[in-house]
Amino acid sequence: MRLPLIHRRAFLASALPAFAGSAWGVEERPAPLGIPLHQEPLNFELHDLEPYLDSRTLKIHYHEHHAWHVQKLRASLDEVELSVGNVTSLMPCIMSLNRPPQVRRSILTLSVAQTKPATGVQAPLPEEVQQCIRLHGGAHINHTAFWRFLAPPDKTPLGPDGKAAQAFDEEFGTLSQFKEAFTAAAMNHSGSGWAWLVYRPDRKLVITTTRNEDNPLMKEFVDWRDYGRPILALDLWEHAYYLKYKNNRRAYIDAWWKVVNWNFVSKAHAICRGIYGH
């Protein structure tokens, strides 16, 4: 099975140092666009995105909504003694993740076994842990992406540059046409979820939306045409805008365009080109 989005040695059975450096060892280097198992500090002050995104909403969104998801994810992974260097590495194959190997401690007590490696036993993750990874792991990734793609309006250019700008033109015609298409997709999405610009492994850029806290990294849960790495993310949950914009999603989206971090969009596009060898 090809897993282009994960580092194959993403897990560390922290309670099992005997396995460190083995197939269950820590990542040797951070994956590009990887996301750690904690909240990154914001790259701006809460009031920096005013008047487009208000500080009160951002404070609740970051310190309560996002923080809660990280807390729940950590608790769930702790329960199965699974620690992760890069949370994105969990996304493509949530349903086929295994528990870290468990040492048969009874064997270790035998003198004859003390000269042999510990025996590993693998088992699938419990279904409720899989569901927690999908919901809370997805939410952690989605919100981290959302923050990364925001910037104060006076500190971001008006669009992507370099190869990214060229790719936008090739796929969508103009930046305005891209914005119209992205906005239409976000407006047509019913209920909670996310809007994305995705860099697919075949180099194509596509606009899509996902329900709840799913994202385009979840190979098992998204259509193959929408699978890839996000290079722009928009939170469509009402908690992202209701305090200021009430149920006027369109007003929120129009304001959000004013604070898109185009520098990071261009950077993410360049990283994807490197990852996929384009």
Ligand SMILES: [Fe+2]
């Ligand atoms: Fe959110």
